[in-house]
Amino acid sequence: MNKTISDIASIAGVAKSTVSRYLNGGSVSENTRRKIEHVIKEHHYVPNTFAQSLKARKTNIIGTVVPRLDSFASSQTLIGIDEELRNVNYHMLISNTSQDFEREIEAIYNFARQKVSGIILLAAQVKEEHLTAIKECVVPVLLVGQQHPDLHSLIHDDYKAGYMMGRHILEKGHRRIAYLGVTEKDISVGVRRKEGFKKSLEGSSCYVQYYETGFKMTDAMVTTAHILDEYDPSIIVCATDNIALGVMKAASVKQIDIPRDLSVTGFGGYDVTEIVHPALTTVQFQYKEAGKRAAQNIVRLVREEEIEDVTMMDFVLHDRESVDKQ
């Protein structure tokens, strides 16, 4: 495991350039090929990747910057990226930033030092510093989950998802609606979903109140208490599954029966939404497929092939038990 190409060469009685050629598929006579092959097997020789990369001045590594490891969306996306990258002979390197902005920027520079050939960026917001870092590092970047005019990106169709959800609950007869969203700093989740939702309601005779809460389930539980105090909606449309779960928990604490007394919907399509009782009506995004697609796109970018500026992923609306017919 600690032999070098020179060792192998001298044991096999050839020049190291010949071994290198053997390794890289250059022309080698059948005879020397066998000799080298044998020596390599015997000594379990594996080339030192650093030396290789130093020469090549690039790697077949794609760095992925991820805000958190413990979310369904993140892990599914990562799995997709990893699987697809493996298919095309690339490796994935993960850098978790724990939702810390500084670390995100740092991660980009670190990846550049490690000479990754491309970076997939899962970020909730793209700031000036991101752009600067990307420019300085001269490395292809694919933004996933958000959109930005200066960057190639891959997004879920949040607007349409919001729209479809609106149509859906309207069809179910709901007219007193609470929409429980998140900060507008998050364009996809905070703005797009809500905008799509609003749009679907245009011209209908319903009444909507908009609320904002945090991403955590506990935040949602607290906010739900407020909502229920001041307003009596027939349904709470939540911007994420997590928030919806918080609403459900808050309701169960208050002995409010879902969906009889109150309907709830989410967005995301997390596995749990099927498990909880009642099963949650939600929009399921295709995270794993998005990951695969992201991998394909970044590799194209690395190879300087053309890709569309924005790749849009589809979704599925699951009509389940948490919404009652009014």
Next chain:
Amino acid sequence: MNKTISDIASIAGVAKSTVSRYLNGGSVSENTRRKIEHVIKEHHYVPNTFAQSLKARKTNIIGTVVPRLDSFASSQTLIGIDEELRNVNYHMLISNTSQDFEREIEAIYNFARQKVSGIILLAAQVKEEHLTAIKECVVPVLLVGQQHPDLHSLIHDDYKAGYMMGRHILEKGHRRIAYLGVTEKDISVGVRRKEGFKKSLEGSSCYVQYYETGFKMTDAMVTTAHILDEYDPSIIVCATDNIALGVMKAASVKQIDIPRDLSVTGFGGYDVTEIVHPALTTVQFQYKEAGKRAAQNIVRLVREEEIEDVTMMDFVLHDRESVDKQ
């Protein structure tokens, strides 16, 4: 970003060895220090890690082999490892094997090629090939979640957890018990938990039936149907939270009220267990802390400091709503 140490040296008008010395904290006069600093800043110079590692013949990278990315236990452990490693100036590299044995072995060799200074192995089973790979790669390894005589390991106290769970449900008055376990190939989950549980029941007057199912929620749902057909337990003790959720789902489908008609418990302490209704009685393992501890241990191993062969992590039993008093 693409300048080399030579560039910096010539621009600053010094030798590259001086720049290197500056970079590595060697003695440099105040004057040259300023010059170099200025040039580096201006050109955004960052040393090439490959060249560095090539010289150093090692890195400050710890490779982590993980069977899956989409489990609560995995992600929490990874987060813990990452956080702690960052504190001690190491980096984490993740290799996901999607529970594919071949890939696990491959990952070890790959990490070795990349000259990681240590490997943290989250594996359900340790086979001969693992040991061979580890031996050949001459790299420190820490096994997490399982135990093996030839390896340093960090484990959760599954035996004691099983034992405590047994005591707990006995105290609650349960006497007709079903234990829904998993394959004994998984020593921690399949054997230890069950053994501890069995032990706690010794001398008590209860009746227990042991069943086996897969790790997936859907497997558990199917098995639960069988159990309920042939046996009428007052409680089903499940080897994992996932399985317990499957049981709960199966029960809700059959209109069986939990905990009134049937009690359920899990192991793991996943976040969802608090969300579902009724909240699940379970043992919460300290995954994140385990990750941190694992990071500390592997670094000690890398530095050739002493650590105990087996590090045992503690747990907390959460007494919640899914278990009824009999």
Next chain:
DNA sequence: CTGAAAGCGCTTACAG
């Protein structure tokens, strides 16, 4: 087909 040599970007004794 094969080998000697140069060079990738760094670090580390060794002189001065």
Next chain:
DNA sequence: CTGAAAGCGCTTACAG
């Protein structure tokens, strides 16, 4: 404190 030189393990023209 500073610089010239050698070397880490590989690859790639260039000759032969």
